[in-house]
Amino acid sequence: MASDKTQRLAGEYVLGTLDPSERARAERLREIDPDFARSVAEWEWRLAPLSEAVEPVQPDLAVWSRIEAALDAGAAAPQERGSRIVAQLVQLRQHLVAWRLTAFATAAAAVIAGVLWLGGVDSPWVSREAAEQYVAMLADEAGEVGYVVTVEPSARRMMVRDMGVRPPPEKSYEMWIMMPDKQEPLGLVQPEKNTMPLPETIRTAQLDLKTKVIVCLEPEGGRQPGAAMGPVVYSGKLMRQTP
């Protein structure tokens, strides 16, 4: 626990009112003192909600091009990436388990989707021009979430995050999108791949609460042409994200 004096310095640093020499000292402290860094993060978390009241303003399109160019030029070469994924997935999983315990197992998927939905409404990112996005939490019969799928029609792709689940040996998982009037295979779920292209028919279709994303159990390498769809292992409704 940081001392009162340290916490005060952290608070004023985050607020931005320190004079240049104090600010430089705070920057240095933040690098070397984990207690101070934690106090800073706490202050950032406490004060950030004030930014909800700031009107979003669309930046010039050229900004993104400049960012991409800088990345291409290697100006921001990725450092070691990948050390944290396990911890994060475990954490997300814990959240999901906690939510799940609050509801009957069979209703869990709906509850989780509901929490996410409220999360959207409660979101501080008020950005009216944000791209349209949908999300589905795919749960098994027991309500255990196996996949989180984000669909962004304008970007012509979907993101698939697995919660550490894998098909049984010599089996594959295949993902489908199910709409009241049609169903489309989206392809095999690949453990190492987290984006999948979106079929043209889905991009232009009316996605709503009646749309589901499901994962079926198939022979290794996928369903034989003409064969019936395998048993459904995970499924979830697509919810629109309120920007």
Place this chain on the structure above:
Amino acid sequence: MADQTLNALIDAVAHGDRTAFRSLYNATSAKLFGVALRILKSREMAEDVLQDVYLKVWDAAPDYRPELGTPFSWMVAITRNRAIDVLRKRREVATDDDAHEAENNPDSGPDPFELAAQSRALKSLLGCMERLEPEHRRCLLMAYYYGYTHEEIADRVSKPVGTVKSWIRRGLIRVRDCLDNG
């Protein structure tokens, strides 16, 4: 966008996923640009800051720790920090325009109390800020939204710098105690 989705995006960015980075940019850039623009009052400078912010997000995504803050608080903090650094550098070469602008902008910025849709986090924060003296609260808000120094705030509220300093210090401590103790 829900924090879970943003967490997943930041996680993908941490693994070098450029498509996720684009989604993150699309979902968050207008808000962060608004934050930077408030402080810098120049589109050009705010766009430079925005570029730095996202390069920093790309670099720092592997270090993002959800237990220490939400994606919103993390990214807003990076933006404000960078914008304030740039603002302070600019102040070193302050022009008459800046002084003129100060006279014409006596307000304390957006009024979060007037915001129709407030998150739960904002409601608790405002609940605590409401307990401060109105003048102290106004100083805190001016500092937060515009990145003003103690001197600049003192000018705007016509009080001695020492008074403003102690208001802000006490205000921060009271807000912290109120939020931490409910």
